[in-house]
Amino acid sequence: MELKRLSEIYAITPDPEAGAECDQKYPGYYTHWCRFMVTLPHIPLDCIAIVHGPQGCVGNQKDFLGTYWCQYHGSSFFYAPTTNMDQTDAILGAEDKLRTVIKEVDELYKPRMIFILVTCPAGIIQEPVDDVARDMEDKVQAERIIVIKCEGYTSYAAGLYNIYEGRLLANELLQNPEKKIPRSVNILGISKETHYPSDYLEDSLELERLLNKLGITVNSVLYQTATVDSWTRATEAEFNTMVCPQRAMPLATDMFDRWGIPHGQRFNPLGVTPITNWIMEVAEFFEIEEQAEELVKEEYTRIKEDWEEARRLVDGKIVLIDGGDPMTAVGRGIAWGRMCADLGMRPILFNLPPIEIKAKIHHTIFAIQEGFDPEVVYHDYAYHRRFSPMRVIEELDLNPEDIGLYMGDVYPTAVAKEWQAPVFDPANFPRIVTTSHCNKNRGSTGRRSGFTGAGRTARDIINAVHMAERKSVPTLYGRIGGL
Amino acid sequence: MAQVAAAEATETAVREIAIYGKGSCGKSTVATNIAYCFQQMGQKVMLVGCSPKSDSTVFLLGGRIPTRNILDYSRSTPITDANIQEIIYEGARGIKCVEAGGPAPAEGCAGRGVALALDVLKRLKVYRKLGITMVIYDVIADVVCGGFSQPMRGGYAREVYLVSSGELMAVYSANNICAAIADLAQSGVDVGVGGIIVNERGVARERDLMTEFGERIGVPIIGFIPRSPLVQQAERLGGTVVEKLPRSPQAQCYYDVANAIAARTPEDVAIPTPITLPEIMGLLRKYQALD
Numbered sequence: 001m002e003l004k005r006l007s008e009i010y011a012i013t014p015d016p017e018a019g020a021e022c023d024q025k026y027p028g029y030y031t032h033w034c035r036f037m038v039t040l041p042h043i044p045l046d047c048i049a050i051v052h053g054p055q056g057c058v059g060n061q062k063d064f065l066g067t068y069w070c071q072y073h074g075s076s077f078f079y080a081p082t083t084n085m086d087q088t089d090a091i092l093g094a095e096d097k098l099r100t101v102i103k104e105v106d107e108l109y110k111p112r113m114i115f116i117l118v119t120c121p122a123g124i125i126q127e128p129v130d131d132v133a134r135d136m137e138d139k140v141q142a143e144r145i146i147v148i149k150c151e152g153y154t155s156y157a158a159g160l161y162n163i164y165e166g167r168l169l170a171n172e173l174l175q176n177p178e179k180k181i182p183r184s185v186n187i188l189g190i191s192k193e194t195h196y197p198s199d200y201l202e203d204s205l206e207l208e209r210l211l212n213k214l215g216i217t218v219n220s221v222l223y224q225t226a227t228v229d230s231w232t233r234a235t236e237a238e239f240n241t242m243v244c245p246q247r248a249m250p251l252a253t254d255m256f257d258r259w260g261i262p263h264g265q266r267f268n269p270l271g272v273t274p275i276t277n278w279i280m281e282v283a284e285f286f287e288i289e290e291q292a293e294e295l296v297k298e299e300y301t302r303i304k305e306d307w308e309e310a311r312r313l314v315d316g317k318i319v320l321i322d323g324g325d326p327m328t329a330v331g332r333g334i335a336w337g338r339m340c341a342d343l344g345m346r347p348i349l350f351n352l353p354p355i356e357i358k359a360k361i362h363h364t365i366f367a368i369q370e371g372f373d374p375e376v377v378y379h380d381y382a383y384h385r386r387f388s389p390m391r392v393i394e395e396l397d398l399n400p401e402d403i404g405l406y407m408g409d410v411y412p413t414a415v416a417k418e419w420q421a422p423v424f425d426p427a428n429f430p431r432i433v434t435t436s437h438c439n440k441n442r443g444s445t446g447r448r449s450g451f452t453g454a455g456r457t458a459r460d461i462i463n464a465v466h467m468a469e470r471k472s473v474p475t476l477y478g479r480i481g482g483l
Numbered sequence: 484m485a486q487v488a489a490a491e492a493t494e495t496a497v498r499e500i501a502i503y504g505k506g507s508c509g510k511s512t513v514a515t516n517i518a519y520c521f522q523q524m525g526q527k528v529m530l531v532g533c534s535p536k537s538d539s540t541v542f543l544l545g546g547r548i549p550t551r552n553i554l555d556y557s558r559s560t561p562i563t564d565a566n567i568q569e570i571i572y573e574g575a576r577g578i579k580c581v582e583a584g585g586p587a588p589a590e591g592c593a594g595r596g597v598a599l600a601l602d603v604l605k606r607l608k609v610y611r612k613l614g615i616t617m618v619i620y621d622v623i624a625d626v627v628c629g630g631f632s633q634p635m636r637g638g639y640a641r642e643v644y645l646v647s648s649g650e651l652m653a654v655y656s657a658n659n660i661c662a663a664i665a666d667l668a669q670s671g672v673d674v675g676v677g678g679i680i681v682n683e684r685g686v687a688r689e690r691d692l693m694t695e696f697g698e699r700i701g702v703p704i705i706g707f708i709p710r711s712p713l714v715q716q717a718e719r720l721g722g723t724v725v726e727k728l729p730r731s732p733q734a735q736c737y738y739d740v741a742n743a744i745a746a747r748t749p750e751d752v753a754i755p756t757p758i759t760l761p762e763i764m765g766l767l768r769k770y771q772a773l774d
């Protein structure tokens with residue numbers, strides 16, 4: 001285990017599309033996530049996805065969404081009808097079933113479009129799904145039937161799939177603009193949220209609020225929980241802004257190449273400087289810099305007290321940031337690290353698999369371009385392998401006194417040594433939970449975007465530091481500050 | 484427990500053989516004819532067609548393709564003791580005939596189907612319940628996937644009989660099947676080749692050629708069946724040669740093959756030593772079969 005700069009890891013890691021070489025070096029990379037699981041949540045909201053495969057695919061998906069995504073702000077009810085392929089269907093084929101389901105779904109839900117997601121069993125026996133789709137298209141009321149082949153077994157490189165999937169949807173759903181809407185932007189690269197008012201504030205709503213104050217309207221938010229209309233009108237915007245660059249870039253480049261719509265370079269606006277940069281970038285495009293500077297000043301004033309108090313508490317200290325799940329580790333790690341750097345801290349990121357750093361090319365490249373090149377714990381480990389923060393502290397020989405903050409999930413790291421004493425007790429580390437997966441936090445944006453998010457994070461940090469000052473008796477689960 | 488053990492001990496051993504060979508080389512013709520011979524010789528025979536074409540048993544059933552088969556049937560109704568009879572047909576001389584069935588052409592996965600169908604027969608202990616003493620699996624064409632190697636792989640038939648003519652592609656195919664069997668045996672599967680049944684195409688020096696081929700791959704020749712219009716004549720009558728034209732010399736050939744198989748035991752199988760394609764070509768050239 002050693003510390004390397006993000007850029008260095010990017011340079012020395014093999015291409016994720018190298019196949020066998022990567023699989024040997026980072027076993028599990030091609031299988032950790034399933035294509036289908038990543039595809040289903042991104043089907044437009046007014047469409048229906050028929051899963052051509054066994055019910056288990058959807059069952060698993062609901063489980064996954066229930067634990068990972070829905071605890072966050074996103075849609076709490078994912079539903080997808082299936083053809084419920086069973087063993088006999090895998091032998092005799094289930095073309096008729098598919099036709100029946102298409103008809104039923106069309107009548108029952110009247111979806112704008114029907115998507116057919118092909119999972120493993122249908123893929124293995126090469127069901128004639130394309131033919132069925134073509135044939136059924138004029139027998140249903142839905143405008144189109146679109147087939148997405150997302151069998152889990154097709155060589156699947158986690159981070160890269162975000163790009164493939166984005167391109168696929170862009171290709172199918174973006175259209176020539178009928179008009180241009182002056183002073184409008186799209187927010188690209190939003191997932192795991194609804195962009196509807198709910199109990200919890202969405203990142204995109206916070207960004208929209210700020211943009212509206214500048215007289216700029218948000219045209220489309222893409223692409224999770226977007227509707228078909230969000231896609232078709234997307235090309236009417238004047239400018240594209242980004243949140244998650246991995247999901248945004250395929251759309252942004254597509255819209256630039258085909259329609260010349262310019263896009264920004266700023267991403268994941270977490271922390272005061274990043275959100276300022278993000279707003280100023282839009283302001284520069286519309287030539288309203290002065291007005292934007294006013295807005296930034298006004299917004300900062302609102303959170304200034306907390307933000308500066310937090311900075312006072314953690315300035316000059318180390319923040320240990322646990323990437324958590326290997327697939328989402330990189331984008332989140334970078335965004336949180338940059339916010340902590342904004343508070344004067346020295347971020348050390350761990351549990352970011354090198355192969356995922358390489359695969360999450362847009363996160364990595366944009367961060368480096370912006371001059372944010374944090375230290376990352378480097379290790380040749382299997383894709384799913386995770387280190388406990390305690391091990392990181394020990395192996396890197398860090399002085400616990402220097403660690404001002406720990407960000408990450410608690411549960412995977414709270415280990416009891418022979419069931420006697422917790423080896424890592426987060427109780428006495430100021431710690432906030434960053435995993436966006438269980439990050440319901442009233443009064444805050446889910447990923448802590450914008451000024452509201454920055455202010456809330458500052459408050460979390462203050463709370464966490466004070467809770468840790470109690471130096472309580474170690475417990476296995478510790479306490480989570482800031483929740 | 485003791486009772487179960489006793490019951491199993493009194494059970495007569497079922498001999499299970501599988502017929503493999505290139506597509507259209509005459510597997511079903513051989514299988515139906517020898518099934519008839521065995522039944523005549525006092526065995527209780529079941530012929531299991533392992534092909535989605537469901538045409539293996541047709542000439543034991545008066546020339547009609549059975550309308551019900553295991554896979555089609557199990558699609559709507561789970562197969563149990565109570566209804567298994569529905570898909571077991573009684574053919575000429577009381578031979579039990581069953582077809583695995585399978586998907587329509589260009590759909591589904593027939594290989595997986597074979598595995599499932601055989602599993603149904605095993606699970607319901609059909610052979611024991613019907614007092615079958617001889618099971619013949621007529622397996623589709625070549626070994627093309629795991630499913631089609633199921634009769635030997637799944638512990639069903641440890642005795643494989645190859646049907647081949649002396650034509651290049653038939654020999655090549657038989658040799659490939661031997662490679663598969665050698666592979667399976669190597670990995671611990673209890674399987675081997677009982678012998679080659681030469682279903683002649685009438686190419687030059689076919690018998691010499693096949694005899695040498697058998698020696699080269701270490702597999703005995705079980706018998707020679709000449710090419711004969713009597714096969715088609717019997718088919719037109721809706722049956723096998725041995726049934727419809729019992730006194731013909733062609734019928735005698737099938738009886739000879741059946742007798743040769745009967746004289747062997749499941750222990751007599753050989754693990755073949757497949758040869759290379761150039762070697763096969765050399766062999767055919769030697770007997771002017773490539774001219």
Ligand SMILES: Nc1ncnc2c1ncn2[C@@H]1O[C@H](COP(=O)(O)OP(=O)(O)OP(=O)(O)O)[C@@H](O)[C@H]1O
Pocket residue numbers: 504505506507508509510511512513534623624682683708709710711712714715718
């Ligand atoms: N000895 C023979 N003489 C003349 N015709 C024969 C002979 N053996 C088989 N045939 C004919 O060859 C054709 C193919 O035979 P058969 O159906 O038995 O082959 P198969 O190996 O079972 O084919 P498949 O691989 O398609 O199941 C049939 O029309 C049959 O009448």
Ligand SMILES: [Mg+2]
Pocket residue numbers: 510511512534538539621
């Ligand atoms: Mg046949």
